[in-house]
Amino acid sequence: MVDNEPVIPDRSPTAGPLLSVPGAVPAPEGSPDSGVAWHHGDPFAEQRAAERAAVVIDRSHRTVLALEGPERLSWLHTISSQHVADLADGAGAENLSLDLNGRIEDHFVLADLDGTTWIDTENARGAALAGFLRKMVFWAKVEVKDDDALAVLSVLGPEAPSILAAVDAPVPDGAYSALPLPGGGFVRRMPWPTAHSFDLLVPRDDLRRWWDALTAAGARAAGSWAFEALRVGALRPRLGVDTDERTIPHEVHWIGAPDERGAVHLDKGCYRGQETVARVHNLGKPPRHLVLLHLDGSADTLPETGEQVTAGGRAVGRIGTVVHHYELGPIALALVKRSVPADTELAAGPAAASIDADSIPADDRVQAGRAAVDRLRGR
Template identity: 45%
Template sequence: MTENAPSPLLSAPGAVATAEGRTAWHYGGPLTEQRAAVETGALFDRSDRDVLSVTGEARLTWLHSLSTQHLTSLKPHEGTETLILSPTGRVEHHANVYDDGATTWLDTEPGRGEALLKYLELMKFRTEVDLRDETAGWALFSFTGIARAADDAPVVQPVPIAKFASKDLLAVPTAVYPGGPFQEAAGWTRRTDALGVPTFDVLVPRGALAEAAEGAGAALAGTWAWDALRIAAKLPRFGIDTDEKTVPHEVPHWLAAAVHLDKGCYRGQETVAKVHHLGQPPRRLVMLHLDGTDEHPPAHGTPISLGDKEVGTIGTAVLHHELGQIALATVKRSAVAEPDVRLITGDQAASL
């Protein structure tokens, strides 16, 4: 898998690089950047994400058979999300999806594309599809608050209650993200509203990233701002806010946007059906408010305790411009049965 090179947007005034050194953590004012993203619009450099392409007439049917999402009816210039599960129903891969009518594009977390590509290659058998690592040639950015790419908003089907009738869920993707060609350069745009405000993803040739970002006409914002807004919207990062034990029902966003509960057989489907119909997941992904007694948010993996028992771990924690310190955390379901439960993580108290 090609490793992403440092983004040209790191040369922008005030840019402070992330620890990985590929994109900006912030551009000098992380809290101001958050506020701008919500109120007037901001552009987020997400060019560190891995990008794959799938071509061939059978691409959607083939991906449909492997993943949790209903993809056979995905129309040209529509997007969605999907998961690849283990045989026991654990989440092994998450990808955002976009089909432009000839190619299905998959973008996933930095460093996760190689494993996803290897899995898909192993599952080709005699299916006439072509898989490519597009990371070196294409880059993703997102922007908020500028509704010029599309007037249509995303559509997400409600998750039916347990023991639902099949007619309760339409035979289309559970989440449909409208999109279209990106007018300023080759590529496409996809509206997700992922941050709780109008949010658009744009894929462009990597060499055109700086020009396309400038043409979007929005102030730059770093990963600090992106994390703060996505945590407030309860949007997880695969492998950061989840772990190797995660099942789809533990993550409310994925259950709503990436899992179709009434489609053909795929690996791990038995676990999905069993948890949905017969029980509850052992854990939940929740948003925590931290009391701020420590000026530094807790690090990834910090244990969470209830009394003298460890009941979970911190995923991403960050300072939000209005909410203070907040975090996404995976916590035992029994520990968060009551909304006013008081938890401890590091030296701070936390509440739901």
């Protein structure tokens, strides 16, 4: 264990199909992970196992939608930020829906398999995303289904491939690639939060059967705490936690094609919010960027999501996910003004904080639009 080990409150299971698993402790009240296990008795050991062996994590609180119809991909291509028009069978991507000003409304992961495009997203935005998609169908040959027929389990760790093989599940090769599972659903390889990460989208009625099979094969039961700690350590943002109503994709590292692990393709046709994306990419810089903060664990309390990051009493950012990591101690993701140097002494709510310098994105590229302006001005 590490210094500043958090106190684990005693909570009895209250909801969720897998909260009846012996040892499951539900997420705290008000958590975005309400309805699934927060941990199974030892969150730090669960994190270690996710990086050194294999764990299975219940993420069945995510909303899963299905798009059917021959025009599903070409239609989705026109209303979202990622290039998906010619997505091959068994391929996937991360994707965004932006508002007219280029601010992020929705983030989702998708996979196209056997004539259906499967989308999974945060439960808090599931109904809103389904409603938006339905409003945008118009005359396209697409049907949006939100019957939540599939549920998400995540298997993480270097031993994950052997665990999958032991339960007769195929092992996809490339990031976001998907293969069908026996009995329905599919397995998808993810590039995060660890180097060996897989999502199993299984029939909701078979959720407990899959959980029991994976744990019997050697995967350790782990909770959302472990997933969040590793996600924060990997500097991967979470919609609605690490983003706010002003966040644009450049601020949270969501720019890039699927092979770049991004959610916004810079060489595709029109979509809502594209003007802001293009303007920032070609002419400007994002006002903020997502960084990793190391928090002073000796503070009586840690900050909460949404609290200010301050420098010398002046607000310079916003706190996102706060979590105890088994190696790094208390850490957080934060949107901080790009002008704040890495060595600035910060306060994150009630705790002193410092920026992990390695988390600051390097952006010394020559912007095409800015270079053209400079040439016109004779610079």
